Amino acid sequence: MSAQSNTEVRRITPPDIRGRKGGEPLVCLTAYDAPMAALLDPHCDLLLVGDSVGMVVHGLPNTLPVTLEMMILHGQAVMRGSKRALVAVDMPFSTYERSKEQAFDNASRILRETGCHAVKVESGVYIADTISFMAERAIPVIGHVGLRPQASLADGGFKAKGRDAASRAKVLEEAIAADEAGAFAIVIEGVAEELAAEITGRVKAPTIGIGASAACDGQILVTPDMLGLFDWTPRFVKRYADIKGQVEDGVKAYGADVRARAFPGPDQVYTSKPS
Numbered sequence: 001m002s003a004q005s006n007t008e009v010r011r012i013t014p015p016d017i018r019g020r021k022g023g024e025p026l027v028c029l030t031a032y033d034a035p036m037a038a039l040l041d042p043h044c045d046l047l048l049v050g051d052s053v054g055m056v057v058h059g060l061p062n063t064l065p066v067t068l069e070m071m072i073l074h075g076q077a078v079m080r081g082s083k084r085a086l087v088a089v090d091m092p093f094s095t096y097e098r099s100k101e102q103a104f105d106n107a108s109r110i111l112r113e114t115g116c117h118a119v120k121v122e123s124g125v126y127i128a129d130t131i132s133f134m135a136e137r138a139i140p141v142i143g144h145v146g147l148r149p150q151a152s153l154a155d156g157g158f159k160a161k162g163r164d165a166a167s168r169a170k171v172l173e174e175a176i177a178a179d180e181a182g183a184f185a186i187v188i189e190g191v192a193e194e195l196a197a198e199i200t201g202r203v204k205a206p207t208i209g210i211g212a213s214a215a216c217d218g219q220i221l222v223t224p225d226m227l228g229l230f231d232w233t234p235r236f237v238k239r240y241a242d243i244k245g246q247v248e249d250g251v252k253a254y255g256a257d258v259r260a261r262a263f264p265g266p267d268q269v270y271t272s273k274p275s
Contacts, residue, residue, distance in 0.1 A: 012045055012086040014118055014140040014184045020045070021206040026185075026218025028208055029226070032057050032074045036223065037081030044085045046185075046208070048120065048220060049075045051090040052149070056224045063149045066092040068106055075114035088118040088142055093150040096121055100133035107139045120187065122148040128177040135182030143178030143205070146171050146212065147190030158234075160211070162195035172199060179203035187220065188212040190236070211236030 020026055028046040031037040032053045040047060053074050054066040068091075075089040089110050096103035107119045118140035121127055131141050146161045162168045171191055178186050183205050188196050190211040197215035200207045209216030211234060225233040228242040257263035 009083045011084060011117070014086065017046060017086060017206060018184045021204065021217055023217075025216075026206060026208060028218055028220035029223045030220070031078045031082070031087075031223065034077045034081030037078040037087075040223065041082040041085050045218070046220070047078055047082055047085045047087050049078050049087065049089040049114075049116070050120075050222065051092045052222050056222060056229075062152050064093045064153070066090075068092060068095050068109070072110060072113050075110065075116050079115045086118065087114075087116040088120050088140075089114060089116045090120050096127070096130060100130045103130045104134055104137060104139065107134055107141075111139065118142055118184070120144055122150050123174055123178040123183070123186070124148070124151075125174055125177045128181040131178055131181035131183055135184075141183050142208075143175070143181075143183035143186040144189065145174040145178060145186060145191075145199075146188050149189075158190070160190045160192070162191035168192070168195050171195060172202070175199045175203055175207075179205050188216060190234075 017026065026045045027043060028048060029040050029044050030050040030052060031040055031047040032049060037047060049071060051063040051066040051071065053070065054060040054063050060066070071089055071092055075087070078087055091103070091107060091110070095106045103121070110116065110119055120142040121131065121144065123131065123143035123145055131143065134141050147158060149158065152158055162171045172195065175186055175188070185208055186199075186203060186205050187208045187210065188199055193213035193215065196207070196209055196212035200216050206217035208218040208220050210220050221237060224230065224243075225237045226240055228239040229244050231244070233239065254263065
């Protein structure tokens, strides 16, 4: 065995994630490109190439226009930038709902063309058979219950779930169905704190919360939200940096230097070689 192979970083696997149930909380963030993935990778257990890329990178109004090709392109970039974290890729709207076979074909294409380790699907009860079909065929699947962005049109927007008895029962049913179908982890988004705790206690898979309280087995946020790239963020986001302010300050300083002919300076130009 070569010295180089001895120092290779071992990737976190779906069984590793599943084995963290009830243990040290899972640290998860979204990633969409290689440079950011490289920065996040040493600190995260899981990087999700979310279909949120449509909104935070491409400026779309919601996630519905995101295509399979977009997800594959961004998934490839994140895989190039990461070494340690498990990388999962969202299956976009209309790529898995029609049939189990459609879902398997598209999921296998994502895994094959990106080299990622899992896919994520938004898990209404109707999708449980599809999760089972894929899991039985060696495709690791993450479920997603509660606020489901791909259902935003039907829901009339991005609305929290599980805040009344009927909604609570529906989300709990979705989570149990995804768990019993073989999802190795379940994202819980935008639900009442008590419901997140109940789901976490009822399912065997680790739960990953986003707007679902610290009762979950881990947490995930949309990275540009967490780093303060936008003026507005959902109430469940804590800003850990002010990237927007730093970018604005940097661009302002650059513009001032260019207008004053202070950039480029002696350190940024090439000189002729002596004859």
